[in-house]
Amino acid sequence: MNEDRLTGRGLVVLRLNHRNGRDDRITTHVCLVGRAFGADGAVITDSDATTQASTLRKVNAQWGGRFWVEGSVRATTVISKWKSKRGIVVNLSMYGESLQDTVSEISYRYRIMERGLLIVVGSSKVPGYIYKMSDYNVAVTHEPHSEIAALAVFLEKITKPLLSTRRENAELKVFPRLCNKGRVGVYEKEVQ
């Protein structure tokens, strides 16, 4: 990967333990959520990330933004580099402290102190050193569910994407429309 991406600023997702084939769709969803909820890019360890990089390039072309995807790098390299730039590392895990208890502190450091967040999402087994290297281990509920869901709920609290409007350089935008018969889901896409 191009390690210049690891600036310690902004929001970057680190996807651990990707297994080619088996995890392709899950990891693609992780990247799409990263993009839709306001992150700058994603790093996928244990993969060259070709599939996801290509999908996200297509999505950027239509829907805007500059979300990047990189692979072929070790998790420890990414985390060390991020921390060396004074970035903060947040590991999302059901075994962490609750999001409710940590979100305002993390949000303050991100928004006011302008410290970047590297948000780590794993699959089933996350090695112990990831917990130790992270500044925060944060649980989005203490129940087993989905790294995609955890990332979405965490980012939603940090970036408020529900309030956002059209992105720069987007070709398409959704115009939701209320219609006769109550709220029928008629919609338009409009080319700029």
Added chain:
Amino acid sequence: MNEDRLTGRGLVVLRLNHRNGRDDRITTHVCLVGRAFGADGAVITDSDATTQASTLRKVNAQWGGRFWVEGSVRATTVISKWKSKRGIVVNLSMYGESLQDTVSEISYRYRIMERGLLIVVGSSKVPGYIYKMSDYNVAVTHEPHSEIAALAVFLEKITKPLLSTRRENAELKVFPRLCNKGRVGVYEKEVQ
């Protein structure tokens, strides 16, 4: 499926267009998110739902709750039955009205008026009649991302699962613990 589940009360997830094999993991994540974020059960169309039902039974056994999974039923049957019981149908789609604009009305009808919500999540192509049969078409951002993420963010607003504590009949519970050296992710599971 056992249609007596469709009471028009509580929260039920309806997963559309499941493709056996290809969608197995995504649909399992949908069910796990439904459970972790407080829904009562999930209906999977176009599948007998055996895989998901078995996974969720195991998760219930360890982590508590009574989340159920049913399959072998048509979407229109589920929606019609739900509406006949005065339940409300919410279709999550990037082409809908924004969550920000709809959540308080839906939340009011669910919490105060005690109308149940059937939350519909599709895969890529959701047929037009689903939009027409739904009471609300709700967009969790107007960007393409993930039905798992959309469901999680929607339910998080409705059920506030981040505030919840141990479930009845759970065998395991996470005890997050702050440790020396800042917030190191040491944790315990404890058997009751």
